[in-house]
Amino acid sequence: MNRPPVLILTAAFGDGHNAAARGLAAGIQLQGGQAVVADPFAESQPAPNDFARRLYLTLINRAPHAWNLFYQTCHHLPLIEKTVLIHSAAQTRVEELLRLHQPKVVVVTFPVYAHLIARLPREMRETFQLITVVTDSITVHRLWSTAAARLWIVPNEPTAESLAALGIPREKIRAVGFPVDPRFAAPEPHPGDEPPGERPRILHLLNSGLRGGAELAASLAAQPAWELTVGTGRDSKVMEKVKEALGSNVSKVQLLGWSSEMPSLLARNHFVVSKAGGALTQETIASRTPLLVTQVVPGQEEGNFSLLRKIGVARLTPDGPSAVQAIREALADHGKGWKEWKARLAAVSRPDASRRLAEICLGLTPS
Numbered sequence: 001m002n003r004p005p006v007l008i009l010t011a012a013f014g015d016g017h018n019a020a021a022r023g024l025a026a027g028i029q030l031q032g033g034q035a036v037v038a039d040p041f042a043e044s045q046p047a048p049n050d051f052a053r054r055l056y057l058t059l060i061n062r063a064p065h066a067w068n069l070f071y072q073t074c075h076h077l078p079l080i081e082k083t084v085l086i087h088s089a090a091q092t093r094v095e096e097l098l099r100l101h102q103p104k105v106v107v108v109t110f111p112v113y114a115h116l117i118a119r120l121p122r123e124m125r126e127t128f129q130l131i132t133v134v135t136d137s138i139t140v141h142r143l144w145s146t147a148a149a150r151l152w153i154v155p156n157e158p159t160a161e162s163l164a165a166l167g168i169p170r171e172k173i174r175a176v177g178f179p180v181d182p183r184f185a186a187p188e189p190h191p192g193d194e195p196p197g198e199r200p201r202i203l204h205l206l207n208s209g210l211r212g213g214a215e216l217a218a219s220l221a222a223q224p225a226w227e228l229t230v231g232t233g234r235d236s237k238v239m240e241k242v243k244e245a246l247g248s249n250v251s252k253v254q255l256l257g258w259s260s261e262m263p264s265l266l267a268r269n270h271f272v273v274s275k276a277g278g279a280l281t282q283e284t285i286a287s288r289t290p291l292l293v294t295q296v297v298p299g300q301e302e303g304n305f306s307l308l309r310k311i312g313v314a315r316l317t318p319d320g321p322s323a324v325q326a327i328r329e330a331l332a333d334h335g336k337g338w339k340e341w342k343a344r345l346a347a348v349s350r351p352d353a354s355r356r357l358a359e360i361c362l363g364l365t366p367s
Helices: 015-030 040-044 046-062 064-076 084-101 112-118 157-165 213-221 236-252 262-268 278-287 302-311 320-348 353-363
Strands: 006-009 035-038 105-108 129-133 151-153 201-205 227-231 253-256 271-274 291-293
Touching: 006 015, 006 084, 015 035, 015 278, 015 353, 035 084, 040 046, 040 084, 046 064, 084 112, 105 112, 105 353, 112 129, 129 353, 151 353, 157 302, 201 213, 201 262, 213 227, 213 236, 213 320, 236 253, 262 278, 271 278, 271 320, 278 291, 278 302, 278 320, 291 302, 291 320, 302 320
Parallel strands: 006 035, 006 105, 105 129, 129 151, 201 227, 201 271, 227 253, 271 291
Antiparallel strands: none
C-alpha cells in the first residue's frame, strides 16, 4: 500500500519559506516518498494574499524600519496568535488539504500554519505528526515557538539554543540544517572551488528594492579581468536599469532573469554579492560560496548576518566600491582571504540537510 504524502505548508512571505518547502519535497522524493507542497493563504484568497505579499515586499525594501517595528512588536506581543480568526479561509483550506491527502506527517515552513492547525478539532490533529521547520537563524521570532509541534527543525546549533530559550524542550529540537535543494549535495566538483587567481567569477543577485544595485553591478563589470553574472529576478524593470547602468560593458556581462538553477550557479562562482536573505544565506553556505552582503533587512535578516559573522565570513558591502575592495582583498596574496572563507564555510556546510530531514519525516508515524 502506498504511503500517504507528506504535506508541506508554505507561504510566499520571504524566500526562505518556499525554498525550504521545495528542498524538503525534493529530498522526500529522492528517498522514495511523496510530498505535496501547498500555500493555503495563496490558494484560499489569491487577491488579498497577493496584496499582503506586495505590501510586505514594499515594507522590507522601501521602509525596513517600519517593517522592523511590526516584526519586533509581533515578537513581544501575541498579535498574530490573537488574530488567527481572520485567516479562516486559510484554515478551511488546510482542513481540505488534510482530508484530501490524509497525510501522516505535516510540515510547516511558515509559522502561522502551526497556529491554524492548533485550532483544528482534536480528532483531526491526532491523525498526523506536525513538524515545524524554522527558517530563521540565531534570532528566532517567538511565533515559531508558540504553537505545539512534535519536532522543531533548525539550521544550526546556535538557532537551537535560541529556540530552547523561548521555551521549547531541547529534546524536541533537531539541528538538522536548512533543507536546501538536494542538488547542493551532488558529488560533482564545484568549479568555484578552484582558486580564482586574478579572474574571479562573481554572481550579483539584485531585487527590486535594492537601491544602488544597478550601480553596484556597473562597478563590478568595470573590472577588466572579472567575469560577472547578474541575476535580476522576475522584475523586467530591474533588468532595464542594470542594462542602462552597465552601458558599454553590457556585452561582457551575463544577464539572467529568475532561475531555478541556483545550485549550479553558486557552484561555478567564486563570490556572490546580494542581500542576506534566508534562503540565499543558507544556499551559499551549502555551496561553500562566499557571500558579500549588500543589505540586511532589520529583524528577520539580522540573524542571517549574525550567522555569517559567527562562521567568520561576514562582510557588508552596500555599494560598488566596497564590494570591489572586498573582492580585491580576498584575492590578494594568492587568494589567501578567499581560501580562508572557503575553509570556514566548508566546516559548517550541510548540503544534504533535505535528505536527512526527509528521513525523519518518512520515519514518523502518528502516536
